[in-house]
Amino acid sequence: MDMQEAAGRADSILDAVLGEVKPRVNWAHGPTSIGGCDVSRMRVVMTIVSDGRRGSFLGLVDRFWRKNGYRIKAVNKDADFPAIYAQTSDGFGVTLSVGGEGQAFFEVDSPCVEESEVAESTTPPNGPSYEGVYPLPRPNVRSDFWSAGAP
Numbered sequence: 061m062d063m064q065e066a067a068g069r070a071d072s073i074l075d076a077v078l079g080e081v082k083p084r085v086n087w088a089h090g091p092t093s094i095g096g097c098d099v100s101r102m103r104v105v106m107t108i109v110s111d112g113r114r115g116s117f118l119g120l121v122d123r124f125w126r127k128n129g130y131r132i133k134a135v136n137k138d139a140d141f142p143a144i145y146a147q148t149s150d151g152f153g154v155t156l157s158v159g160g161e162g163q164a165f166f167e168v169d170s171p172c173v174e175e176s177e178v179a180e181s182t183t184p185p186n187g188p189s190y191e192g193v194y195p196l197p198r199p200n201v202r203s204d205f206w207s208a209g210a211p
Contacts, residue, residue: 063099063178066152066170067092070101071181073152073168078103080124081117085109086187086201090165091194092180097172105164106187108199110210114162117206118142121156130154161198
């Protein structure tokens with residue numbers, strides 16, 4: 061597998077987990093990072109996930125990853141900045157972390173693969189692309205479900 065194939069695999073992992081989240085959340089692409097022999101893709105959740113819904117969001121993702129044979133490597137149960145760290149059977153690291161203002165980040169890191177060029181993801185975001193905007197804005201999309209109780 062080369063870096064482009066690994067990036068494609070990362071995209072499919074991200075597509076699958078975000079497709080499992082119901083009701084859906086809006087997301088935008090975060091940066092693609094290229095290391096010496098690995099690649100990572102990130103997606104940033106733009107939907108406001110309230111403090112009261114955060115546990116449900118994390119639980120949904122945890123159950124999906126377990127159901128699909130991912131090994132849960134660690135869970136950070138911090139009230140403000142929780143995270144789940146998992147690994148696929150083919151060695152891809154998968155993380156869901158919550159950052160400032162409750163913004164959720166999904167990241168997939170490949171194992172070491174053959175060096176190659178890496179194109180940007182072809183998966184269109186399901187909201188504004190924020191192309192060329194860095195850093196991305198904080199979550200700004202309200203959901204009747206995920207944002208319930210948020211100011």
